[in-house]
Amino acid sequence: MAFNSFSGLTEQVSKTVVGQTEALNKLLVAVLSGGHVLVEGVPGLAKTLLVRSIATASGCSFSRIQFTPDLLPTDLVGFLAYSKGGSSQVVKGPLFANFVLADEINRAPPKVQSALLEVMQERQATIGKQAFPLPKPFFVMATQNPLESLGTYPLPKVQLDRFMFKLVIGYPDAESEKVIMDRNISLNKFEDFGVKPVLSPQKIVELQQRARGVDVPDAVAGYIVSIVDATRNPKDYGFTKGRFLDCGVSSRASISLKSAVQARALMEGRTAATKEDVRALAPDVLRHRLAINFEGQAESVSSDELIKELLQKVK
Secondary structure (H helix, E strand, O other): OHHHHHHHHHHHHOOOOOOOHHHHHHHHHHHHHOOOEEEEOOOOOOHHHHHHHHHHHOOOOEEEEEOOOOOOHHHHHEEEEEOOOOOEEEEEOOOOOOEEEEEOHHHOOHHHHHHHHHHHHHOEEEEOOEEEEOOOOOEEEEEEOOOOOOOOOOOOHHHHOOOOEEEEOOOOOHHHHHHHHHHOHHHOOHHHHOOOOOOOHHHHHHHHHHHHOOEOOHHHHHHHHHHHHHHHOHHHHOOHHHHHEEEOOOHHHHHHHHHHHHHHHHHOOOOEOOHHHHHHHHHHHHOOOOEEOHHHHHOOOOHHHHHHHHHHHOO
C-alpha cells in the first residue's frame, strides 16, 4: 500500500520535474523519516519546483522563504500585532506550512539560521510568550548555492547536524535536458501541469508511523553502528583516510541512518531494512557531518572520498 502511494506521488511529480529521480526518492525518504534535508546545487536545477511538486502531490501546504542578509527571525516565525486599543493578534509566519523551502539559507545571518534550526528541532515556534505547534507533517528543505560564497554565513557543523541528509543535485542528462527544454516550465504556470494530490497530511503521518515499525535486523543495526564507530576510531577498521577527520560523527548520524533505512524499506514495499539500504543512504547522512581537519583541507580531500573508503572498509 505504501509502495502504491509513493508510486502515485512520483507519477504526479514527474509532470513537472524531469531527471531528478534520485533526489526525489531521497526527499521522500526524509519526509517519511520525519527529517529535514539540506540540498546543494547550482541555480536552475528545479530544487524549488521539486519540493513544491511534492507538497502539492501530497495534499500539503507549501511555503518558500528567500533568505537574505536583512532577514529577521520574526520574518520566519511571525509576530504579535498590537492595535490602538492595546489588544494583540498573532500573525504566523511562513514556517507554519507542511513543506517549507528555505532558499539559500547561508545568506541569512546566524541569528536567523538558529531560529529556523530551533523550529526544525522543536517542531514548534514561539511568538511572544506563547508556543505554537507546527502542522504535521513538517518538512524543511534548505538550499545552498555552491558557486558563490561572498556575503554568505556558512552553517556551523553543530547546526548542519540537525539535517538528516545533505543531497548534492547535479545536472540532468542530455535526454532529460531535451524534455525540460520542450516543457519550458519557466514560461508556464505551475497549475497548468495538473499536479493532483494523491496523499493527505493525515496519510503521510500514518506512513511515518508505519516506517518506524519497519524491522531493522541486528546485522543491519550492527552495520550502522560500525559505520558510525569507524568515524570515531578509524584505526580499528583500517580506515586510513580517517586521519583527515577532526572528530567522529554524533549519535544523530546513527539515529538518522536507522530512520532512513526504515523509510526506504517501506517505500519499496519491504517489511525489513537491509545492508543495501544502509549503503545507499549512508553518504547522504554522513556527507555534512564529517569534520575534515586542516591536513585534509590542505590536500583537498572531500567528504565523499572519505565515505567511499569508509564503506569499503566496514562490511
